[in-house]
Amino acid sequence: MPTKVSRADGFLSSSTTLSTAETPDPDAFLEKRSASSAFSVEHVPLTTLPDWQLDDRLQHASGRFFSVEGLSIHTDFGPVPQWRQPIIVQPEIGILGILVKRINGVYHFLMQAKMEPGNSNLVQYAATVQATPSNYQRVHGGRSTPYLEYFQEHAGRRIVFDQLLSEHASWYLHKRNRNMIVEISEDEDIAPSDDFTWLTLGQLRHQLAQGNRVNMNARTVLSGISYTAEDDPDSYGDIPDAFHRQAVESHATGRSNADVMAATTWLIDQKAKFSLDVRRISLRDMDEWVCGEDSIRHREGRYFQIVGLSVAATSREVGTWWQPMLEPAGGNVVALICQRRAGALHFLVQAMIQPGLTDRMELAATVQLTPGSYRGPDEVPPLAEYLDAPESWIRLKTVQSEDGGRFSRADTTHVVVDVPEGHTVNAPDNYRWMPLGLLNRLIHSGYYVNVEARSLLACLL
């Protein structure tokens, strides 16, 4: 039921509201939408994908959508100084947008039940709009994108959040999407069509806690949300869960301009210490990779492979289509260590170089574990031992899907480890403790927090 709410309230009252007259049972809605459509997703040989050509690069005959190319990387960050790998190149800027509306004073989020062929649960909650120019200009001749106009013709609307943010920078080269939250007024009526529903932030938080129910693109948009001046600090005491209360308090911490300036100066120090040089090359010039009929894969089966998928669906823009997908080796984990410091919950982030980042380095979670990439134990990243922390320290452990439109079977375990106040974490120099309020301000500033960390931060709302 709604807690006490005033007109000036921000997102906190939505976070503590678990049901309203305007929202369905979120589990039941998702199950119903899943059951309403039939999908078949099948692996097919890469070279049989209609309209896709594999040569120096893998690309669509139209020149649109995306291509897969080779990348040569040199860096002094991390244990491996140089390597070559395939990478997805998609220069266009997609829109990831969520419409919000106060209903009886409580923010509601217009979410879409959306099928993506790579997801473990095929149908998950997605943002109101999730579309690339190739989609919404209908290169495939598909259906129009509902609600797109709210994000393209936004003059006069209240824009809560609008920023270009990075995507998976081990798999994408310089990819960024526009993350938006746009508010419509209380008296503006929207009748959600079949696949759409209003949900509160509390309902989304519970969906996130279950795992594989809120898709990657929705999670990165949600990471733009914070609890700040618009929310009443006196109401923090009403939050039943102690860790949730601390997370909310942490959102109100570290938000000053001086905090942001100190953090960015530290990050520039880190950027100046490490170098990254990337160069696009032919797929044929990667000794350790095989371009075969079936797939593009590493000789030792490490990292990931590029496979072909055939998808038949009744609930997406196009009924049937074929596309390449990136399928990672399993076991990926993203983990944040947190600790109560100086009266507020702080999270240990690291400044990390990734080959596809637009500005080379962003903040990442404490541990970003990709077991399929390591040749031996000396390549395992620092602090990975905290993944075996005592059960009593674990505040969150769920499995979430990466973007199921490009990545197949890409499940990442999300973990939050809350270490006791007296405990000392021995982190390298490129690690720093930050409260959630500071991390949120950095997310609002652009290319500062990578998508893996943002995904985890969305689970901490």
Add this chain to the structure above:
Amino acid sequence: MPTKVSRADGFLSSSTTLSTAETPDPDAFLEKRSASSAFSVEHVPLTTLPDWQLDDRLQHASGRFFSVEGLSIHTDFGPVPQWRQPIIVQPEIGILGILVKRINGVYHFLMQAKMEPGNSNLVQYAATVQATPSNYQRVHGGRSTPYLEYFQEHAGRRIVFDQLLSEHASWYLHKRNRNMIVEISEDEDIAPSDDFTWLTLGQLRHQLAQGNRVNMNARTVLSGISYTAEDDPDSYGDIPDAFHRQAVESHATGRSNADVMAATTWLIDQKAKFSLDVRRISLRDMDEWVCGEDSIRHREGRYFQIVGLSVAATSREVGTWWQPMLEPAGGNVVALICQRRAGALHFLVQAMIQPGLTDRMELAATVQLTPGSYRGPDEVPPLAEYLDAPESWIRLKTVQSEDGGRFSRADTTHVVVDVPEGHTVNAPDNYRWMPLGLLNRLIHSGYYVNVEARSLLACLL
């Protein structure tokens, strides 16, 4: 003489102070330093540069400093959809830092008289520190960099400005430097060595107005300065020059978070409209360019050429050296149109794609004219006709050098055209009026204002 100054004053009192007991006559100091050293700068064939190798790229035997490579560009911005060109690749982050100190309450800037072989006036005022890691790690075995420690070990110091900003994005690929202003306390003594002197902002402003006396790297750092809350608006009336007074008032305008958010949303709209795809290629794969013994040049002599320089000097880190330089075709102009709108001076900027920009598009001046690049009148950019505006509209017209450490004989005429209030400027959609306060906040936010525009903005302090 100093105007009335309080402890809380910002940069405005420094801007209106044209002499102090601690500062020399700026013209005389620069002339004296110029006369104290002998330099010889000579063009030599590119292939005779010791330690430089010309093959698929032009690079130093150490692998340090920088390289010149080929770049293949595709874009839907501007009249030319695709081309190939040489470009300088220098992944390391240089430090451009100015030390400031309040002396009797007035900010003083520690400036360096520095010789750079490409400058039209060889010796100009430079930032306190202007150094790449290749410099200060002494790859050439040169002298140590004075005052470097103030910018590298900045813990506990007051950092007035610290941001990674882009460099010339038609000539450099993804190059960025760290622009810093660090304040030392009034009781911290620095005895400036021979090439260094304290100057007020007013003295620098007059040096800027003369042209070719304040180098490019100093100008980009100075563009981080603004007149804001710390300055007393009541003192604006004391500023003798009417246009200077309007510029100072414009600095106090458009600084709110809402102003910044509206501007960045507009810029993201522009980024989403245009695409840019760049790919590094071999210098040998550029049909329109000739890699000769003497130089790398365009077949029709357009754009620029890469030449060799031999430099003998007694006042730089190394006594004698050789290096490649980029020498542009002449006649470059950068111009801002301004107009009094809604009570404050606004400047017409454009969102512009340039091949070397880290995030592809930044704000540029109203007109960025590079005559050596146009095949015909249809390639001349919009609003260039304002360069022939009536003399009474011209508020500033000076010639400034581009970075004389990389660019040879690269003089750019800087122009500000003040159009009357009733006049209508017909600008394309990717142009927008902004006050100086907003532009300054965007400069503080990172990759938003390109270096050509920042150079011009520094002349408007």
